Amino acid sequence: MVQQQSPFSPGELPDPATSPVPDLAPAPGAAGAPGEVPAVVLPHSWEEARELAWTVAQPLPPHAVPLGPALGRILASDLHARHAMPHYASSAMDGWAVAGSAPWILAGPGEPLSPGQAVPIVTGGLIPKGAKSVLRSESGQISTDSEGLPVLVLGGGARPGEPKNGQHIRPAGQEAEAGELLAKAGTTLNPAHISLAALGGHDELSVLGRPAVKIVLTGDEVVPAGIPDPGFVRDAFSPQLGAVVGSLGGAVVGLQRAADNLASTLDALADDGDDPADVVVTTGATGHSSADFLREAILSMGGTFHVRHIAMRPGHPTLLAELPDGRFIVGLPGNPLAAMVGLLTLGAPLLARLGSLPRPAVGTVVCGSPVKAYHGPTRIMPYRLVYGLASPCAHTDSAMMRGLSQADGLMVVPPHGVKMGESVPAVPLPWN
Ligand SMILES: Nc1nc2c(c(=O)[nH]1)N[C@H]1C(S)=C(S)[C@@H](COP(=O)(O)OP(=O)(O)OC[C@H]3O[C@@H](n4cnc5c(N)ncnc54)[C@H](O)[C@@H]3O)O[C@H]1N2
Numbered sequence: 001m002v003q004q005q006s007p008f009s010p011g012e013l014p015d016p017a018t019s020p021v022p023d024l025a026p027a028p029g030a031a032g033a034p035g036e037v038p039a040v041v042l043p044h045s046w047e048e049a050r051e052l053a054w055t056v057a058q059p060l061p062p063h064a065v066p067l068g069p070a071l072g073r074i075l076a077s078d079l080h081a082r083h084a085m086p087h088y089a090s091s092a093m094d095g096w097a098v099a100g101s102a103p104w105i106l107a108g109p110g111e112p113l114s115p116g117q118a119v120p121i122v123t124g125g126l127i128p129k130g131a132k133s134v135l136r137s138e139s140g141q142i143s144t145d146s147e148g149l150p151v152l153v154l155g156g157g158a159r160p161g162e163p164k165n166g167q168h169i170r171p172a173g174q175e176a177e178a179g180e181l182l183a184k185a186g187t188t189l190n191p192a193h194i195s196l197a198a199l200g201g202h203d204e205l206s207v208l209g210r211p212a213v214k215i216v217l218t219g220d221e222v223v224p225a226g227i228p229d230p231g232f233v234r235d236a237f238s239p240q241l242g243a244v245v246g247s248l249g250g251a252v253v254g255l256q257r258a259a260d261n262l263a264s265t266l267d268a269l270a271d272d273g274d275d276p277a278d279v280v281v282t283t284g285a286t287g288h289s290s291a292d293f294l295r296e297a298i299l300s301m302g303g304t305f306h307v308r309h310i311a312m313r314p315g316h317p318t319l320l321a322e323l324p325d326g327r328f329i330v331g332l333p334g335n336p337l338a339a340m341v342g343l344l345t346l347g348a349p350l351l352a353r354l355g356s357l358p359r360p361a362v363g364t365v366v367c368g369s370p371v372k373a374y375h376g377p378t379r380i381m382p383y384r385l386v387y388g389l390a391s392p393c394a395h396t397d398s399a400m401m402r403g404l405s406q407a408d409g410l411m412v413v414p415p416h417g418v419k420m421g422e423s424v425p426a427v428p429l430p431w432n
Pocket residue numbers: 015016017023217218219221222233234235236237238283284285286287288292314315316317332333334335336338398
């Protein structure tokens with residue numbers, strides 16, 4: 001964490017869009033007396049910001065959910081059968097439960113069978129006491145004995161030796177005994193696990209917490225559809241941001257648009273009653289212009305900043321704050337590429353931590369082309385792999401998505417640049 005006094009006054013701050021040094025933002029409430037040097041906050045490095053987003057959060061507690069919503073969740077404790085599976089001996093075929101050998105006299109339903117007796121049974125039916133096997137319907141037929149009474153005899157479809165002892169009977173506990181382990185804690189629940197839990201007698205399952213995420217989009221100039229007039233932009237986030245948040249371990253519970261004013265921003269950040277989000281992901285308004293109200297809203301709600309700025313480009317205004325009620329705010333810049341870089345830098349570790357997922361990995365790639373030194377922040381560059389070597393994509397201005405759309409990942413290029421053949425850290429893209 002870096003928080004220092006700056007040698008600059010706000011009027012002397014370099015333009016962050018072009019500056020060769022990390023931009024410096026006036027610390028809130030740090031205006032001081034006229035002529036006094038104001039306190040400013042230096043940005044965190046990319047590494048520090050990622051680390052903080054992981055360490056400031058704690059895993060959300062496990063909780064019980066009904067079987068349907070448990071699909072895709074992570075089991076918090078071992079799953080055991082609540083009873084033998086199946087819990088009674090049942091027929092695997094439609095036909096007759098029989099005792100002894102043919103011919104069989106038909107007994108009444110529900111009565112125990114004595115040798116020489118049979119009773120009709122359907123697949124899944126309860127095997128009566130005394131029954132030794134099930135004769136398939138195609139293997140038997142009802143006939144009459146010498147006295148004209150109905151009897152069951154073997155039919156033309158019967159196979160040699162049929163019915164063998166125990167044939168077509170599913171014994172109780174065949175799949176699992178009562179208490180047997182069905183799935184271990186940490187299992188990601190697939191549809192078969194959900195069925196298994198139902199068959200094992202469960203109505204709900206204890207799963208690890210998954211962060212609920214509300215998305216708040218700012219920008220009066222943002223239009224949701226069609227071709228915007230000059231001065232307006234098409235919304236690049238609402239069609240995909242929820243899916244990316246989902247792939248990072250969040251569950252999107254709402255999306256709200258906020259107008260570029262304080263009241264609307266405060267309204268959008270407000271807790272939504274009984275079931276508040278754990279994280280609010282915002283887009284735009286991270287700056288300090290007359291149209292940006294995010295930082296002011298966070299402060300007026302009593303929030304604290306864990307990360308105010310990051311010494312990276314694009315995405316330097318990305319922020320991470322925490323409100324007094326424990327909700328986190330991940331503030332993504334409005335520029336689309338900057339927002340994705342911000343989300344993968346702060347959102348990915350935060351959501352993983354809250355959701356008890358492994359810490360997002362950073363790999364390495366070998367550079368296939370040199371990247372010149374740039375005496376400023378770390379550059380996070382979309383790259384493509386060509387013959388296993390990474391080269392920066394074209395079209396990667398922070399307002400562009402063309403480069404990222406073709407990228408294999410994001411390479412983390414230090415200010416001193418990188419030589420051909422050198423390794424640099426690389427962040428995988430969640431959709432690759
Ligand atoms: N004087 C300075 N100006 C700017 C700085 C700076 O340091 N000093 N930083 C620049 C950088 S870098 C970024 S990134 C942006 C961050 O701005 P905000 O987070 O406040 O975002 P906005 O101003 O609201 O929007 C920026 C840009 O993005 C467009 N936008 C917003 N929402 C969407 C959306 N849903 N879909 C597509 N595009 C969107 C918006 O129209 C703007 O063009 O600040 C720079 N300025």
